[in-house]
Amino acid sequence: QSALTQPASVSGSPGQSITISCTGTSSDVGGYNYVSWYQQHPGKAPKLMIYEVRNRPSGVSHRFSGSKSGNTASLTISGLQAEDEADYYCSSYTSGSIHYVFGIGTKVTVL
Amino acid sequence: QVQLQESGPGLVKPSQTLSLTCTVSGDYISSSGYYWSWIRQLPGKGLEWIGYIYYSGVTYYNPSLRSRLNISVDTSKNQFSLNLNSVTAADTAVYYCARVKTTVATVDYWGQGTLVTVS
Numbered sequence: 001q002s003a004l005t006q007p008a009s010v011s012g013s014p015g016q017s018i019t020i021s022c023t024g025t026s027s028d029v030g031g032y033n034y035v036s037w038y039q040q041h042p043g044k045a046p047k048l049m050i051y052e053v054r055n056r057p058s059g060v061s062h063r064f065s066g067s068k069s070g071n072t073a074s075l076t077i078s079g080l081q082a083e084d085e086a087d088y089y090c091s092s093y094t095s096g097s098i099h100y101v102f103g104i105g106t107k108v109t110v111l
Numbered sequence: 112q113v114q115l116q117e118s119g120p121g122l123v124k125p126s127q128t129l130s131l132t133c134t135v136s137g138d139y140i141s142s143s144g145y146y147w148s149w150i151r152q153l154p155g156k157g158l159e160w161i162g163y164i165y166y167s168g169v170t171y172y173n174p175s176l177r178s179r180l181n182i183s184v185d186t187s188k189n190q191f192s193l194n195l196n197s198v199t200a201a202d203t204a205v206y207y208c209a210r211v212k213t214t215v216a217t218v219d220y221w222g223q224g225t226l227v228t229v230s
Contacts, residue, residue, distance in 0.1 A: 003157065034216035038158075045207060045224050046158065051217040089158055093216040098160050098173050100216065105157040 004029065004090055004103035011109040012080045020106045022073040022090030028101055030071035034093035037066060037075045040105075041086045049088075050075060077108070085110045113137040115208045115222035123202075123229050129195040133208030133222060140189045141166040146211040147191045148218065149182060151204040159204075163211060164191055198229045 005023040012018040022029065022037075029035055035053045038046035048057050050066040053073060063078045073092070077084055090103035119131035133147070140147060148163035162172040164182045172180050176195065184191040195202060208222040 032216070036217040038218070045221040046218070047221075048217060048219055051215050051219075055215075057219070091158075091217070098162070098171055100160055100211070102158040102160065 002101075004092060004101055006088075006090060006103040006106045008104075009107045009109065011111055012077075013111045014080055014082065016080050017076060017078045018080060018108065020075045020077075020088055020090075020108070022075070022092075022103045024071050024073075024092055024094075024101070026071060027096065028092040028094035029068065029073050029090075031095065032093045033068070035066065035068060035073040036091045037064075038089045038091065039084075039086045040089065046089060080110055082110050084108060113210060113220045115210065115220055117206060117208050117222045117225040119225065119227070121226060121228060123198055123227060125199055125229055126197055129193070129198050129202060129206075129227055129229070131193045131206055131208070131225065131227070133191050133193075135189045135191075135210075138210070139186075140184060140191065141186045144213050146171075146213055147184065148209045148211050149193045150207045150209055150218075152207070152224070153201075153204045161193065161195075161206075200229050203227065203229045 037050040040046040053068045054066040065076045088106045094101045114136045116134045123129045146163040149161035164170045181194040205224040207224045209218045210220040212219045
């Protein structure tokens with residue numbers, strides 16, 4: 001199956017809010033409430049930030065929030081901080097044979 | 112705290128087999144409700160599912176890799192393994208092992224990743 005579509009890059013100034021979109025189809029994002037978001041700093045393993053569209057794991061800042069409308073999920077980072085500069089990947093459960101699919105990734109730059 | 116650690120050669124010759132093992136600590140690999148997974152990241156690229164295995168041995172493979180791929184589990188050692196044969200330079204990547212929590216369809220724990228170069 002095809003990777004989920006994300007913008008290549010998003011940027012914002014410290015303190016601002018940014019939103020990253022993740023677009024799929026009715027076979028993945030639109031069909032299930034199993035969208036996750038991962039943060040990856042250079043040279044590091046990804047870290048789970050959001051699961052089941054909008055749930056935060058313990059220890060993840062409240063500045064990170066998730067939502068979904070139709071076939072598009074979104075990750076919003078509020079009060080942008082320098083440490084938020086990283087790559088962000090969405091993932092969704094899918095009816096495809098592998099059951100899971102990642103987005104192509106979005107590079108977040110803090111200006 | 113669950114920890115996953117990849118191990119295996121960092122350099123593999125073309126046409127040979129890439130073999131990695133993931134050792135799990137802090138949880139039993141035979142616990143129900145989890146898939147034990149392999150994910151890779153090509154240089155400068157995004158994440159790609161390779162495949163995953165349930166403790167019972169049931170496997171799910173990425174169709175694009177299925178013909179070259181074998182994932183196995185050893186519950187006695189609390190390990191699972193990846194074998195990818197007939198590798199080419201296109202298989203050069205950072206390989207991660209990870210745990211998928213099936214009830215919420217998310218990767219909740221990742222290994223640190225290991226770079227495997229095919230050359």
